[in-house]
Amino acid sequence: MSFITGVGLTAFGKHEGSSSLDLMSKAAELAISDAGLKRADIDGVLCGYSTVSPHIMLATVFAEHFGIKPAYAHAVQVGGATGLAMTMLAHHLVEAGVASHVLVVGGENRLTGQSRDASILALAQVGHPDYEVPLGPTIPAYYGLVASRYMHEYGVTQEDLAEFAVLMRQHALSHPGAQFHDAITVADVMASKPVALPLKLLDCCSVSDGGAAFVVSRERTTEAGVRVLGCAQAHTHQHVTAAPALSELGAEIAVARAKALSGVAISDVRYAAVYDSFTITLAMLLEDLGLAKRGEAAALVRSGHFSRDGVMPLNTHGGLLSYGHCGVGGAMAHLVETHLQMTGRAGNRQVRDASVALLHGDGGVLSSHVTMFLERVR
Amino acid sequence: MNANAQAIADWTAGAEAIVYQSCSACGGLQYFHRSFCARCGAPDPVEQRASGRGTVYATSLVCRAATPETRAHVPYNIILVDTDEGFRMMAHGDHDLTIGDKVTAGYAPFAGRLVPYFKRITP
Numbered sequence: 020m021s022f023i024t025g026v027g028l029t030a031f032g033k034h035e036g037s038s039s040l041d042l043m044s045k046a047a048e049l050a051i052s053d054a055g056l057k058r059a060d061i062d063g064v065l066c067g068y069s070t071v072s073p074h075i076m077l078a079t080v081f082a083e084h085f086g087i088k089p090a091y092a093h094a095v096q097v098g099g100a101t102g103l104a105m106t107m108l109a110h111h112l113v114e115a116g117v118a119s120h121v122l123v124v125g126g127e128n129r130l131t132g133q134s135r136d137a138s139i140l141a142l143a144q145v146g147h148p149d150y151e152v153p154l155g156p157t158i159p160a161y162y163g164l165v166a167s168r169y170m171h172e173y174g175v176t177q178e179d180l181a182e183f184a185v186l187m188r189q190h191a192l193s194h195p196g197a198q199f200h201d202a203i204t205v206a207d208v209m210a211s212k213p214v215a216l217p218l219k220l221l222d223c224c225s226v227s228d229g230g231a232a233f234v235v236s237r238e239r240t241t242e243a244g245v246r247v248l249g250c251a252q253a254h255t256h257q258h259v260t261a262a263p264a265l266s267e268l269g270a271e272i273a274v275a276r277a278k279a280l281s282g283v284a285i286s287d288v289r290y291a292a293v294y295d296s297f298t299i300t301l302a303m304l305l306e307d308l309g310l311a312k313r314g315e316a317a318a319l320v321r322s323g324h325f326s327r328d329g330v331m332p333l334n335t336h337g338g339l340l341s342y343g344h345c346g347v348g349g350a351m352a353h354l355v356e357t358h359l360q361m362t363g364r365a366g367n368r369q370v371r372d373a374s375v376a377l378l379h380g381d382g383g384v385l386s387s388h389v390t391m392f393l394e395r396v397r
Numbered sequence: 398m399n400a401n402a403q404a405i406a407d408w409t410a411g412a413e414a415i416v417y418q419s420c421s422a423c424g425g426l427q428y429f430h431r432s433f434c435a436r437c438g439a440p441d442p443v444e445q446r447a448s449g450r451g452t453v454y455a456t457s458l459v460c461r462a463a464t465p466e467t468r469a470h471v472p473y474n475i476i477l478v479d480t481d482e483g484f485r486m487m488a489h490g491d492h493d494l495t496i497g498d499k500v501t502a503g504y505a506p507f508a509g510r511l512v513p514y515f516k517r518i519t520p
Contacts, residue, residue, distance in 0.1 A: 149409045150429055151487050153510055155467035160475050163457030171496045213460040260487045
């Protein structure tokens with residue numbers, strides 16, 4: 020068994036003067052304290068990557084900076100799926116007895132630490148260096164291609180996609196740590212600047228500074244018990260050119276594996292935390308995971324299904340689209356929010372019932388997937 | 398980058414050609430060149446020159462580019478084409494292309510290189 024025993028999250032947005040290590044440290048401090056532990060109790064460290072400060076040994080660099088000497092430490096890189104992939108590994112490490120308390124941490128000064136162009140350029144390298152990058156694609160273009168096909172096959176419209184941006188912004192409005200605090204409408208999304216059509220500026224997540232961390236432990240350390248029920252991955256391709264058909268993407272494979280491992284059915288799930296780098300990402304993943312029927316996710320958003328007081332509250336902190344996206348820590352915020360909801364600590368965002376949660380992360384261009392089920396134990 | 402390993406130069410090496418590989422053991426096709434077949438692992442897939450004809454699978458008009466060289470070209474339409482030979486490739490194309498259009502390849506300069514550029518085949 021393994022438990023998420025503590026979580027920590029900084030505000031996202033601008034942290035002028037903070038390095039990636041500073042943001043990681045801040046989140047780590049919060050998570051360790053939330054778990055009721057001391058730094059010396061941490062015997063394992065898993066960290067993500069920083070595009071601002073790349074390093075071949077980031078976990079070791081972090082451990083020295085933070086002031087701990089773990090028995091096990093290394094970095095993990097699976098793009099947007101990194102946070103959940105680290106959590107999955109931490110779960111297995113504590114179950115196998117390799118470590119008792121694994122600190123999982125990600126943080127980056129992606130907004131103030133480098134130019135926006137540098138950031139876009141670094142990310143574009145997920146493309147094939149010979150057969151894609153010379154064509155000048157950007158991350159939004161990769162997802163724009165997928166969006167055009169998804170809209171074509173399932174009759175989804177740009178207005179449908181806009182609903183997801185509006186929902187995430189609505190949720191962010193009640194979180195003081197979110198990067199964006201102005202309400203938006205479908206018309207605002209439709210009128211926002213074209214980036215890589217059919218995706219427009221408000222269909223895309225932002226670039227932020229921020230950090231997130233959690234502690235994964237073999238035993239509960241506090242009252243709050245959040246147990247990992249099961250998790251699984253799927254990796255079908257790296258480059259969008261080599262992606263399988265829309266009906267054969269990795270989210271469906273990963274969730275099927277996670278369901279089989281944990282014995283959880285989608286009907287058991289009460290809270291959803293789903294990767295939302297773009298509106299299309301969220302729409303597709305919700306449908307791939309079985310949280311909505313094909314082509315119907317937007318209608319469910321309109322009906323309030325995914326709202327805080329709806330049947331399946333989703334990313335109640337505002338997600339990557341509106342809480343913000345600082346790289347690895349961005350999708351980790353989804354798990355932090357899930358933990359707060361499951362332990363009844365989400366304040367004015369608290370949902371009625373978050374006893375069982377489904378989390379899903381996606382890296383690359385729907386390339387790498389991690390699905391995880393969490394359960395609250397009393 | 399792959400030019401040395403290739404028997405036939407293609408657009409990635411500055412030539413006006415689209416080249417793919419086919420496996421004589423399993424019949425698998427691949428567009429990203431390797432010294433083996435990614436489907437069955439057999440060595441030495443055979444290089445073939447593609448006809449340049451295909452069907453549009455997906456499109457995205459890029460309006461915001463990442464580098465000064467590519468920014469000079471915005472907007473440009475990035476497309477995925479399912480070729481008649483049976484492999485999928487990324488390319489540029491006319492802005493009014495829509496999914497399902499039958500297209501044929503030409504070549505156009507882009508950010509200091511030559512890239513495949515597809516136009517609709519008029520019936």
